[in-house]
Amino acid sequence: MTNGAFQDYYPDAFAHCFGCGRLNKDGLQIKSYWDGEESVCHYTPKPFYTGGFPGYVYGGFIASLMDCHGAATVSAAKLRADGYSLDDRPISRFVSGSIKVDYLKPTPMGPVLEIRGRFKEIKGRKVTVSVTLSAEGEIRAKGEVLLVQIPESK
């Protein structure tokens, strides 16, 4: 077993995403980990990722965090479902198929955000994960991300 982040195991060729690629020096470089059956990511946005009025995170940023954390979660979940750990073999990569986000209440800018993912179902190459985003102990948004496995990735 490893304590490394899921994104640290992406093959170099797939590690350029603005949201989650470790090789994107201009990007967010979010990091996702297992926490029991759930995956978790902590991230504190820079203040300029504000919404229309300062003090709150803008909706697109929340969707981006959910999209990237969701993609990382299904990659790691697929590996785990196949009976492997992150150190055993290359991680599969997925692309976004669809995303749905419900913004439940404003997300304050400043506190660390906690994004949690839970594997929901798999249908062929399509995998769905449920995601929540919390700040100060309250869920601010919930979402569902459908990812599609890239055929050439194992």
Added chain:
Amino acid sequence: MTNGAFQDYYPDAFAHCFGCGRLNKDGLQIKSYWDGEESVCHYTPKPFYTGGFPGYVYGGFIASLMDCHGAATVSAAKLRADGYSLDDRPISRFVSGSIKVDYLKPTPMGPVLEIRGRFKEIKGRKVTVSVTLSAEGEIRAKGEVLLVQIPESK
């Protein structure tokens, strides 16, 4: 009538959004306009907004463009529905209620992206807009954004 972008009419207090606020010097500063019954926005992302493998735009960025263009569209549509033009009175502001994006095919990095919005329905303070994102003449993603009018904005 005016040829100004919708976002140029946001009250200063609501013009800080990373995606669409004209006062956010670090932001995208997207601009949306009427094109008949539809709204349109053209935007060319910087190359670092790539997906996992270079050459394609990442999903969260597409969701962000749709979210912000959708919010601008409903603001302008509300004004138009009330019988006013952008120069007549302050534009109402909305916050994201929910967003759903279907990624239909990869969005290439490089070509200008065209985001189109179409007002769909209004239910009290909740307004829904349909959005498409195209590159090189092909629709790459389609979405639906539900916005909620901020009570204190008229």
